[in-house]
Amino acid sequence: MKKITLAAALAAALIVPAYAQQKNNDHAAHHPAQATNNAAAMADGEVRRIDKDAKKLTLRHGPIKSLDMPPMTMVFQVKDAALLDRVNIGDKVKFNAEKIPGGYAVTEIEAVK
Numbered sequence: 671m672k673k674i675t676l677a678a679a680l681a682a683a684l685i686v687p688a689y690a691q692q693k694n695n696d697h698a699a700h701h702p703a704q705a706t707n708n709a710a711a712m713a714d715g716e717v718r719r720i721d722k723d724a725k726k727l728t729l730r731h732g733p734i735k736s737l738d739m740p741p742m743t744m745v746f747q748v749k750d751a752a753l754l755d756r757v758n759i760g761d762k763v764k765f766n767a768e769k770i771p772g773g774y775a776v777t778e779i780e781a782v783k
Contacts, residue, residue: 711736712764712778717757718743725751727776734767737774747775757781 715731730743746767748754756779757763765779 712766712780714782715763715765717759717761717763719745720754720757720759722751722754725754727754727757727779729763729765729776731765737767737769744774747773748779749775749777753779 713731713734713736715729717727718730719728721727725748726745727748728743728745732741733739747770753776758781762782763779764782766777767774768777
């Protein structure tokens with residue numbers, strides 16, 4: 671009888687951590703609004719000006735939830751100058767931005783078709 675109890679305790683000790691790991695991996699499935707849908711997390715905007723020499727971009731944008739920022743028109747730096755080649759003045763875009771020392775920088779941008 672002691673062998674059966676010991677075997678059951680050992681099995682439980684091995685199964686519970688594996689089950690807990692599976693639950694952690696499936697956590698996002700319980701929160702679809704927080705799932706990593708990058709396009710949904712991106713802010714909407716319109717390109718107003720591109721300054722390749724200064725590596726800056728002026729966007730008229732809607733709310734940027736990740737920065738708790740209301741809609742406005744503002745100048746952003748870009749993390750990578752190659753981002754400026756992806757858009758033209760007047761393009762409707764989706765973008766991500768982050769706070770940096772001295773302002774904000776666009777980290778990702780794509781024209782909306």
